[in-house]
Amino acid sequence: MKDQIRFSIRSKDTSSKARITQFETHHGVLETPVFMPVGTCATVKACTVDQLYEIDVPIILSNTYHLYLQPGDEIVKEAGGLHSFMNWKRIILTDSGGFQIFSLSQMSKIHPNGVEFKSFRDGSKHFFTPEKTISIQQNLGSDIIMPLDICTQFGTSQKDIQKSTEHTVRWASMAKKATDGNESQILFGIVQGGFTLEGRQECMEQLREIGFPGYSIGSLSVGEPRDVFEEIAHHIAPQLNDGPVYLMGVGDPYRILKAIGMGVDMFDCVLPTRIARNRTLFTRNGKITLTNKRFEKDFEPVDETCQCYTCRNYSKAYLRHLYKADEILASTLGSIHNLHFLHRMIQEAKEAIRNNTYASFMNAFLGPYEEGEKLRTREDK
Numbered sequence: 001m002k003d004q005i006r007f008s009i010r011s012k013d014t015s016s017k018a019r020i021t022q023f024e025t026h027h028g029v030l031e032t033p034v035f036m037p038v039g040t041c042a043t044v045k046a047c048t049v050d051q052l053y054e055i056d057v058p059i060i061l062s063n064t065y066h067l068y069l070q071p072g073d074e075i076v077k078e079a080g081g082l083h084s085f086m087n088w089k090r091i092i093l094t095d096s097g098g099f100q101i102f103s104l105s106q107m108s109k110i111h112p113n114g115v116e117f118k119s120f121r122d123g124s125k126h127f128f129t130p131e132k133t134i135s136i137q138q139n140l141g142s143d144i145i146m147p148l149d150i151c152t153q154f155g156t157s158q159k160d161i162q163k164s165t166e167h168t169v170r171w172a173s174m175a176k177k178a179t180d181g182n183e184s185q186i187l188f189g190i191v192q193g194g195f196t197l198e199g200r201q202e203c204m205e206q207l208r209e210i211g212f213p214g215y216s217i218g219s220l221s222v223g224e225p226r227d228v229f230e231e232i233a234h235h236i237a238p239q240l241n242d243g244p245v246y247l248m249g250v251g252d253p254y255r256i257l258k259a260i261g262m263g264v265d266m267f268d269c270v271l272p273t274r275i276a277r278n279r280t281l282f283t284r285n286g287k288i289t290l291t292n293k294r295f296e297k298d299f300e301p302v303d304e305t306c307q308c309y310t311c312r313n314y315s316k317a318y319l320r321h322l323y324k325a326d327e328i329l330a331s332t333l334g335s336i337h338n339l340h341f342l343h344r345m346i347q348e349a350k351e352a353i354r355n356n357t358y359a360s361f362m363n364a365f366l367g368p369y370e371e372g373e374k375l376r377t378r379e380d381k
Contacts, residue, residue: 004186004213005024005186005213007213007214007242007244008021008023014356016260017238017241018261018349018352019265020033020350020353020354023213023214023243025144026184027143033349033350034265034267034346035256035267035346036059036061036266037057037060037339038060038062038063038268038269038273039060039061040270041070042062042085044273045331045335046273046331046332049086049087049088055339055340058090058091059091060088060093061093061268062082062093062094063095064097064140065100067082068136069119069120073136073139076139076140077139081139081140081141082140082142083141091143091144092140092142093144094137095146096145096147098146098150098151099151099248103151107120110167112167113129113130114127114130114132114148114171129148129174130174130178131174131175133146133175134147134179135178143184143185143186144185144186144214145179145186146188146190147176149171149218150164150167150168151192151218151222152194153222153223154195154222154224154228158194161192161194161199162199164192165192165193165194168190168192168203169203172212186213188212188214188215188216188246189207189212189214189215190207190218190248191215191216191236192218194219195224195228197231197232200235204240214243214246215240215243215244217236217246217247217264218248218249220232220248221255221269222249226255229255230262233259233264237259237262237263241263245265246266247266248268249269250268250269251267251269251270251271253342253345256345257362257365257366261359272338272339273339275287275338276335277334279323281302281341282303282337282342283341284305284368285368286370286373286376287376288316288376289376290319290323290330290334291320292320295320296320297317298315298317300316301314301315306337306340307344308344309336310336314333319333319334349362
């Protein structure tokens with residue numbers, strides 16, 4: 001199935017497992033590593049399509065669960081598909097709704113052949129089967145699609161993890177059968193299995209037997225310690241390197257750069273836009289909270305090395321004023337900066353991969369960033 005997407009490795013770093021890859025989708029060739037901004041409801045919050053184009057975002061993620069509930073996948077289909085509906089001409093990945101089922105577990109019940117849940121919007125009852133989530137995503141017309149899976153939080157009992165993993169693997173097989181004959185969408189498998197290497201290995205091997213052109217690693221960055229995150233990613237990612245490897249729900253610079261060094265290609269997370277809406281922005285020296293008093297008369301840009309629209313035109317003092325005044329523009333300018341920051345970081349990572357200097361680049365980047373994060377933590381106490 002790898003050949004169907006014409007997957008190729010363009011460059012490998014000799015100092016790590018980092019790599020540059022590319023593969024074909026219905027809306028263009030995707031080069032990785034790449035961070036995918038999250039547009040849950042067919043919009044990346046606070047950003048226009050043109051603002052995302054200016055950052056040079058090649059792919060966004062939208063959410064099957066939310067779009068099914070509002071406006072409804074049939075309406076999106078009638079509009080010509082998600083690309084036409086939201087006026088996005090580049091690549092779209094849709095998730096299956098599995099994470100929303102996990103995060104809204106008090107409103108859902110898992111059955112052998114799917115998930116019963118109540119709408120968070122109006123309390124109405126619904127049932128997702130593996131086939132139905134594929135049908136919804138076919139109506140949405142996204143380029144890369146995900147099978148229904150069960151996300152498990154750190155601390156979940158091994159018995160529950162085993163049962164959830166069994167469902168995830170069986171549902172993956174059902175989802176694949178439901179995509180037979182669909183050549184315009186790429187279905188990834190999702191590796192679950194909890195927080196032991198044995199569980200992850202078993203799930204991965206079962207999914208490999210089913211066969212997918214790409215694989216996602218789910219249920220990381222869900223409360224587990226860094227060492228557990230790194231151990232699992234380091235173990236699983238290199239074994240999936242004959243296709244794209246997607247680490248779901250990761251959007252902080254530390255975990256992105258560490259995971260790239262382990263052979264991960266794709267990332268998504270609401271983090272950069274969510275913290276931007278809540279007055280926190282990325283800098284080379286860690287995150288800063290713009291409403292802090294020390295920025296009241298700081299007329300320098302958020303990050304002097306940044307060339308995003310926000311940093312080219314506005315100061316920290318002005319942004320602080322916008323946040324303090326609850327102006328909508330604060331969310332837009334903050335989101336532009338945070339998304340540009342991650343995009344530029346990954347572009348620099350690619351250059352280091354091409355030069356076989358990824359390990360030294362990562363350490364040089366994360367040194368001041370992590371030190372700044374420690375200082376910020378001490379200041380917040």
